[in-house]
Amino acid sequence: MTVEERNYNELKELVFEKGITLFGVADLEPIKDRLLLSENELKGLKYGISMAVVLSKEVLEGIEEKPTILYKWHYRQANINLDNNAFLITQEIMRRGYKALPIAASQIIDWQKQLAHVSHRIVAEAAGLGWRGRNNLIVNEKYGSQIRLITVLTDIPLKTDKPVEFGCGTCRRCIDVCPVKALGETPDQYNFDLCFNQLKEFSKIQGVGQYICGICVKACYGKRK
Numbered sequence: 771m772t773v774e775e776r777n778y779n780e781l782k783e784l785v786f787e788k789g790i791t792l793f794g795v796a797d798l799e800p801i802k803d804r805l806l807l808s809e810n811e812l813k814g815l816k817y818g819i820s821m822a823v824v825l826s827k828e829v830l831e832g833i834e835e836k837p838t839i840l841y842k843w844h845y846r847q848a849n850i851n852l853d854n855n856a857f858l859i860t861q862e863i864m865r866r867g868y869k870a871l872p873i874a875a876s877q878i879i880d881w882q883k884q885l886a887h888v889s890h891r892i893v894a895e896a897a898g899l900g901w902r903g904r905n906n907l908i909v910n911e912k913y914g915s916q917i918r919l920i921t922v923l924t925d926i927p928l929k930t931d932k933p934v935e936f937g938c939g940t941c942r943r944c945i946d947v948c949p950v951k952a953l954g955e956t957p958d959q960y961n962f963d964l965c966f967n968q969l970k971e972f973s974k975i976q977g978v979g980q981y982i983c984g985i986c987v988k989a990c991y992g993k994r995k
């Protein structure tokens with residue numbers, strides 16, 4: 771086993787014990803221009819570790835035309851677990867003498883354009899966790915889009931994964947259920963304004979208070995029954 775494979779397996783095992791279900795590593799070279807980080811922040815960082823937790827199907831079942839308070843709580847807990855695991859893996863990498871830059875599960879740096887430092891979807895796609903689906907989300911073969919993502923950038927030697935091919939096939943459930951018709955045949959047809967305005971409305975529901983929806987997530991369950 772190479773040192774890259776050993777590091778990969780050990781880090782994966784560490785977070786699998788703490789609630790992470792999907793783990794992959796992206797080579798940052800092809801995607802580094804799409805990360806909103808300074809040269810200093812990115813210096814020497816070659817890999818993007820992408821991790822995901824799986825959402826409860828039972829929580830999603832309750833979503834009909836709007837997000838539920840159970841979903842809002844679950845979304846928060848998923849973010850907390852992801853942030854904790856990114857922190858944990860960062861500590862472990864630093865203990866081994868390498869650099870690690872954790873990116874928050876859900877943090878925005880440009881409110882107008884709704885941008886984060888790093889798009890977890892771009893890294894997850896490059897790390898092979900899934901493909902960019904018609905719903906513009908990462909779709910994992912087994913769990914569909916019912917996953918939340920996080921990223922840690924690092925220079926610890928790691929084996930890298932490969933992207934997977936678009937696998938939505940003839941499935942268009944997300945397009946059919948979207949209440950504002952924000953989705954199209956291909957992910958680049960995603961209409962940000964329609965989606966964002968709807969999420970702003972949803973955030974006014976008492977107890978929700980966040981830009982969440984969950985309708986296209988519920989519809990995209992992959993091979994999970």
Ligand code: B12
Binds near residue numbers: 890917
């Ligand atoms: C801001 C934000 C939003 C904004 C949308 C902004 C946007 N345009 O992305 C709003 C509030 C509307 C939103 C909505 C939702 N979000 Co949101 N959101 C984020 C957040 C915090 C930042 C996203 C970001 O920076 N986007 C920036 C753009 C540049 O990146 P991108 O859209 O991923 O990719 C684009 C580029 O790659 C570009 N592109 C493609 N190829 C190429 C090639 C080149 C060369 C270039 C230059 C560009 C390019 O096109 C892509 C599509 O626009 C992320 C967390 C994170 N840090 O990633 C969560 C995140 C994307 N959201 C998520 C979710 C689940 C949702 C919702 C379902 C709400 C909910 N939780 O119920 C909806 C679904 C919307 C949808 N169908 O896409 C999850 C997605 C999980 C998954 N399975 O994919 C994330 C990753 C949070 C997480 N930690 O898991 N979100």
